[in-house]
Amino acid sequence: MKLSHESIEVNAGLMIVLTLIAISIGGLVEIVPLYYIQDTIEKVDGVRPYTPLEQRGRDIYIREGCYTCHSQMIRPFRDEHMRYGHYSLAAESKYDHPFQWGSKRTGPDLARVGRKYSNAWHTQHLANPRSVVPESIMPNYPWLLEHELDYSDIADRMRALKVVGVPYSDTEEEYLANVDEFGPAMAELLDIHRAEESLLAQAQSEDWDGDRTRLTEMDALVAYLQVLGTMVDFSKYDEGYFAEFR
Ligand code: HEC
Incomplete structure (x- = not known):
């Protein structure tokens, strides 16, 4: 395990690709659900524009x-x-x-x-x-x-x-x-x-x-x-x- 991780760390190209994959997964997990929530801002009674x-x-x-x-x-x-x-x-x-x-x-x-x-x-x-x-x-x-x-x-x-x-x-x-x-x-x-x-x-x-x-x-x-x-x-x-x- 230690060896294989080292091989990633010394290989900049591979490191970048794997980093991008890790970040994309994190991003998708946060962003995708917003498209499925009916309304991202819940509706709350009483809120109105300012006079x-x-x-x-x-x-x-x-x-x-x-x-x-x-x-x-x-x-x-x-x-x-x-x-x-x-x-x-x-x-x-x-x-x-x-x-x-x-x-x-x-x-x-x-x-x-x-x-x-x-x-x-x-x-x-x-x-x-x-x-x-x-x-x-x-x-x-x-x-x-x-x-x-x-x-x-x-x-x-x-x-x-x-x-x-x-x-x-x-x-x-x-x-x-x-x-x-x-x-x-x-x-x-x-x-x-x-x-x-x-x-x-x-x-x-x-x-x-x-x-x-x-x-x-x-x-x-x-x-x-x-x-x-x-x-x-x-x-x-x-x-x-x-x-x-x-
Ligand atoms: C330099 C920082 C500063 C600025 C700029 C400032 N305040 Fe304050 N304000 C304070 C501090 C510190 C307090 C707490 C002490 C007091 O009540 O005066 C406070 C308290 C208040 C309170 C009372 C809040 C409470 O719950 O007791 C109100 C209302 C308030 N400020 C409104 C304003 C408004 C409106 C402005 C702009 C016109 C303003 N402040 C600009 C620092 C600032």
């Missing part, structure tokens, strides 16, 4: 580089589950372009931060993190409260996302499909032709940044943070291994 206001908030999240310190993916480990909640499902980021899973956590994971704090807490924390968490090393983002929210291109942004598969509706037919899938109220918010009205209506629906008379970037970012991880009702699913920690 225009949330989507603008998400753009600001990306612009400000929040992802350099925050991940949005809870791994299926006991400690993560206890700290952040149910592990992230693939379906939860299926409308995220680009996804925000991240690779580094200088701050905590944000995948389920929605409704963990009040709007007022988020506004104050983003403007000056140390005013609510004295030991925080997160930067201040005071300009979010000063900048008016620019939503003039929101319809174009939704059209661009539609190209990559997010079901914002452009035609009556698509709108009706969304009514079936997400309900009438949500279908309105996902309609490209009503994008600006929807954005303004949602901005007025809650006191996001503490001042209803102005529409700021803070309004959009807080609306986005408050929806993270809230779309799926895990009390319906969470019966397995982790149920004891609920």
Whole structure:
């Protein structure tokens, strides 16, 4: 046995051929099953595209580089589950372009931060993190409260996302499909032709940044943070291994 292995190791050509065969088998075992699973991303109730206001908030999240310190993916480990909640499902980021899973956590994971704090807490924390968490090393983002929210291109942004598969509706037919899938109220918010009205209506629906008379970037970012991880009702699913920690 030892001898024959040595004969492979000293013969580069044979080594390459055998390596390729070994890698191909490994690749096939991983890739082939994906073609036989009906839907590689399982369908999960509740997951929907972001509303225009949330989507603008998400753009600001990306612009400000929040992802350099925050991940949005809870791994299926006991400690993560206890700290952040149910592990992230693939379906939860299926409308995220680009996804925000991240690779580094200088701050905590944000995948389920929605409704963990009040709007007022988020506004104050983003403007000056140390005013609510004295030991925080997160930067201040005071300009979010000063900048008016620019939503003039929101319809174009939704059209661009539609190209990559997010079901914002452009035609009556698509709108009706969304009514079936997400309900009438949500279908309105996902309609490209009503994008600006929807954005303004949602901005007025809650006191996001503490001042209803102005529409700021803070309004959009807080609306986005408050929806993270809230779309799926895990009390319906969470019966397995982790149920004891609920
Ligand atoms: C330099 C790294 C860094 C950047 C950049 C950063 N954060 Fe943080 N963030 C932290 C740290 C550290 C904490 C934990 C301390 C605290 O709560 O302030 C935190 C906490 C938070 C929390 C509270 C999470 C929880 O569960 O308690 C939220 C929400 C948050 N950040 C949002 C943001 C947003 C939105 C941005 C971009 C505008 C951002 N962060 C940018 C480091 C960062």
